[in-house]
């Protein structure tokens with residue numbers, strides 16, 4: 001069992017690392033529990049073009065490694081451990097990890113959300129800069145003047161498809177059913193857009209290419225026929241899994257498993273002294289900058305909580 005920390009930050013993605021920078025600069029000497037993916041999702045991409053301050057883009061791994069150095073410079077400490085359970089009952093919160101148990105006055109949970117994949121051939125090989133993406137806002141601009149496919153039929157898939165029409169010539173929307181699951185208004189906007197070509201009753205069988213994606217093969221779920229579609233990019237929009245289950249006993253979750261925030265607060269939860277930041281509490285924006293933003297907010301409020309200012 002550790003001494004009582006002032007603040008423990010769970011997760012070392014953009015949200016956790018930014019919280020660590022702010023908390024360390026507030027002289028709280030935060031302890032960051034890094035989890036299985038130090039640096040978070042951004043380490044999976046070579047090219048981040050939308051994080052402010054980098055006119056020529058920045059490698060995702062490098063960006064988060066620098067955030068960690070920045071936090072360490074002001075006294076943040078990092079442990080290589082993973083949370084498996086928590087006890088948020090009393091004033092001192094208990095964080096039970098694989099290797100150790102930590103005690104803390106305040107906790108910032110920044111555990112992110114993992115994108116879902118299809119598990120088809122070619123998906124892993126071409127992921128991260130070679131044509132398979134999970135984020136149109138992040139990668140859409142790389143496909144200017146090209147044809148792409150979006151996989152999914154919910155609101156997220158429709159939003160991704162519409163966003164991609166800003167750059168792409170054709171956007172194939174691959175959906176396993178014969179109607180969209182998205183809201184009526186969103187569905188109408190998608191089906192009314194001439195650049196979007198719905199491919200109904202179809203699932204992706206394989207993502208094809210040599211060095212990068214050159215097309216996909218889809219299978220019709222009704223007659224089992226297979227068709228090849230030429231495209232340069234495939235955007236998976238089949239959902240995310242928020243990494244929140246270890247906290248569900250204490251922190252309220254919404255229907256999709258994301259943390260709920262207190263009304264009128266970006267980062268406060270139903271438990272005093274426990275704050276949430278980043279993608280684990282955000283199914284709308286899911287960006288490095290928004291995660292960093294809420295990480296900063298969580299650290300500022302954690303400091304106020306510890307000093308009994310809120």
Ligand SMILES: Cc1cc2nc3c(=O)[nH]c(=O)nc-3n(C[C@H](O)[C@H](O)[C@H](O)COP(=O)(O)OP(=O)(O)OC[C@H]3O[C@@H](n4cnc5c(N)ncnc54)[C@H](O)[C@@H]3O)c2cc1C
Pocket residue numbers: 010011012013014015016033034035036037038039040041042044045047048049050051081082083084110111112113114115128134135138139243246277278279280286287288289291
């Ligand atoms: C391939 C790819 C490319 C992207 N490109 C861009 C881009 O160009 N621009 C952009 O703005 N956004 C991009 N994004 C989105 C961006 O990466 C995320 O919005 C951002 O990383 C979210 O940060 P986060 O800190 O909330 O969560 P994450 O980055 O998901 O980090 C979560 C952290 O929590 C830790 N963790 C999870 N569970 C536990 C546990 N039980 N115990 C301890 N630790 C735990 C993990 O180890 C990890 O360190 C991209 C995402 C992907 C997947």
